[in-house]
Amino acid sequence: MAAAFTDEWGRIVAALIRRTGDWDLAEECAQEAFAQALARWPADGVPDRPGAWLTTVAKNRAIDRLRRERRGTELLERNAADGEAATMNEPMDDDESGIEDDRLRLIFTCCHPALPLEGRVALTLRTLAGLTTAEIARAFLVSEPTMAKRLVRAKGKIAAARIPYRVPPAHLLPERTGGVLAVLYLLFNEGYAASGGPHLIRAQLCDEAVRLARALSGLMPDEPEAAGLLALMLFHHSRRHARLDAAGDLITLEEQDRGQWDVAEIAEGRAQLEAALRHRRAGPYQLQAAIAACHADAVDVADTDWAQITSLYDLLTEVMPSPVVALNRAVAIAMSRGPEAGLEVIDGLEASGELARYHLLHATRADLLRRLGRGDEAAAAYGRARELAGSEAERRFLDRRLAEARRPGGDG
Amino acid sequence: MKYLMFVCVDHELATPEATKDMGERALAWMQEMDGRGVRVLGNRLEDISTATTVRVRGGEVVLADGPFAETKELVAGFDILECADLDEAIEVAGKHPVAQIGSLEVRPFAED
Numbered sequence: 001m002a003a004a005f006t007d008e009w010g011r012i013v014a015a016l017i018r019r020t021g022d023w024d025l026a027e028e029c030a031q032e033a034f035a036q037a038l039a040r041w042p043a044d045g046v047p048d049r050p051g052a053w054l055t056t057v058a059k060n061r062a063i064d065r066l067r068r069e070r071r072g073t074e075l076l077e078r079n080a081a082d083g084e085a086a087t088m089n090e091p092m093d094d095d096e097s098g099i100e101d102d103r104l105r106l107i108f109t110c111c112h113p114a115l116p117l118e119g120r121v122a123l124t125l126r127t128l129a130g131l132t133t134a135e136i137a138r139a140f141l142v143s144e145p146t147m148a149k150r151l152v153r154a155k156g157k158i159a160a161a162r163i164p165y166r167v168p169p170a171h172l173l174p175e176r177t178g179g180v181l182a183v184l185y186l187l188f189n190e191g192y193a194a195s196g197g198p199h200l201i202r203a204q205l206c207d208e209a210v211r212l213a214r215a216l217s218g219l220m221p222d223e224p225e226a227a228g229l230l231a232l233m234l235f236h237h238s239r240r241h242a243r244l245d246a247a248g249d250l251i252t253l254e255e256q257d258r259g260q261w262d263v264a265e266i267a268e269g270r271a272q273l274e275a276a277l278r279h280r281r282a283g284p285y286q287l288q289a290a291i292a293a294c295h296a297d298a299v300d301v302a303d304t305d306w307a308q309i310t311s312l313y314d315l316l317t318e319v320m321p322s323p324v325v326a327l328n329r330a331v332a333i334a335m336s337r338g339p340e341a342g343l344e345v346i347d348g349l350e351a352s353g354e355l356a357r358y359h360l361l362h363a364t365r366a367d368l369l370r371r372l373g374r375g376d377e378a379a380a381a382y383g384r385a386r387e388l389a390g391s392e393a394e395r396r397f398l399d400r401r402l403a404e405a406r407r408p409g410g411d412g
Numbered sequence: 413m414k415y416l417m418f419v420c421v422d423h424e425l426a427t428p429e430a431t432k433d434m435g436e437r438a439l440a441w442m443q444e445m446d447g448r449g450v451r452v453l454g455n456r457l458e459d460i461s462t463a464t465t466v467r468v469r470g471g472e473v474v475l476a477d478g479p480f481a482e483t484k485e486l487v488a489g490f491d492i493l494e495c496a497d498l499d500e501a502i503e504v505a506g507k508h509p510v511a512q513i514g515s516l517e518v519r520p521f522a523e524d
Binding site: 112164 | 413415496497498499502518519520522523
């Protein structure tokens with residue numbers, strides 16, 4: 001049931017939106033179809049084609065409701081006037097390619113740049129992934145009415161300002177695809193390293209982000225960045241069981257038990273990355289995935305090809321210059337050429353001021369000072385990092401490091 | 413779908429150099445959009461020093477000189493667009509020369 005839900009929800013909602021133009025109706029009918037499945041499948045058994053069953057039920061619900069509300073004809077005529085829109089009478093379950101196109105339309109519409117970013121994220125989780133408003137509210141630490149308002153506002157703008165329900169034309173596609181990838185990446189990151197609150201991993205967000213990235217990569221086989229993003233997520237996701245200890249505290253890459261990394265996800269990530277790189281159009285997601293692949297290839301930190309990672313960060317700095325990329329490049333330099341070389345780069349970054357309030361800059365600087373045996377300076381930098389850290393687990397991690405740095409003769 | 417487009421100029425960006433051939437470029441934009449049939453009507457407005465704000469308070473008409481709010485960006489003109497959807501309206505607005513020295517706010521007409 002859970003598998004059928006996540007696989008089919010987005011497809012059904014996407015198809016119903018195209019046919020009715022009514023987002024709420026589409027969601028409600030999909031919801032009713034799933035409720036009916038929940039009531040009948042345990043007794044009747046799961047149908048041969050659960051997706052087709054759910055689609056038919058949802059579609060019939062939509063027809064019933066439109067008839068009852070006497071607005072069927074008007075809605076369908078209006079959508080027919082939009083040109084390519086289908087009618088409710090067109091078979092929905094037999095036209096697989098059409099359904100996949102609908103899902104891609106829905107992804108692009110939910111991630112339209114005229115919507116506020118938080119609205120794009122919420123809409124993607126609600127209409128594509130089928131999360132409830134309450135679940136999305138919990139994941140983003142806002143109240144349910146606030147999240148409901150966000151969704152209503154986004155849907156209202158789509159209707160009132162007429163944001164088109166379509167895959168953008170070729171001249172807009174590269175830019176808009178970048179926007180879609182950014183939303184999925186943000187979703188994954190929210191789940192992976194929550195920016196606040198008690199839970200470091202909101203596993204469900206990561207799962208949904210991976211699922212949506214897999215769908216997008218399947219729908220856009222000629223877009224290597226889609227496969228690159230999926231690969232990147234898979235490499236990171238593969239470490240999830242090794243990232244936290246029993247208390248929910250962060251374990252660094254260095255100290256993780258790599259035996260706990262998910263081998264199947266790493267293999268899928270590698271396959272996706274190799275397929276993407278064959279297009280010979282390496283973008284930021286493919287480069288970041290290639291860096292993550294270097295870690296997946298190594299049995300431990302010492303075995304890691306830090307020189308290769310440094311050159312990948314050099315390339316990444318060219319295509320996507322950012323202070324955070326510069327910080328990670330400094331870490332790679334410290335690992336391949338020694339802590340002093342890394343510290344030099346980091347001090348330059350700190351002087352430029354952009355990352356002055358970024359806790360990881362101070363945590364990294366502290367770590368390198370500790371390795372150089374400069375305990376007092378390390379302790380001061382850990383203290384600064386702690387002040388700026390966003391989550392409890394991160395603060396506990398920094399507290400342990402701070403205690404280690406203060407210990408006479410530290411671990412070097 | 414009809415959209416009202418407010419053409420707003422940022423006076424810090426509107427240097428003599430940046431606005432040198434603004435008139436010609438705006439005319440070229442108008443001609444292109446009239447030709448495409450997306451521009452229903454539009455006009456440049458006189459300087460904000462000519463604006464008057466009108467309020468009625470307690471039954472009395474209260475006038476003020478100038479616009480109702482002090483902002484960095486000021487409405488310098490407007491256009492009414494007839495576009496297929498928001499993507500077309502964004503494309504049309506993005507081609508307006510003032511987009512480079514200000515901003516264009518595109519808002520749909522309320523229906524019914």
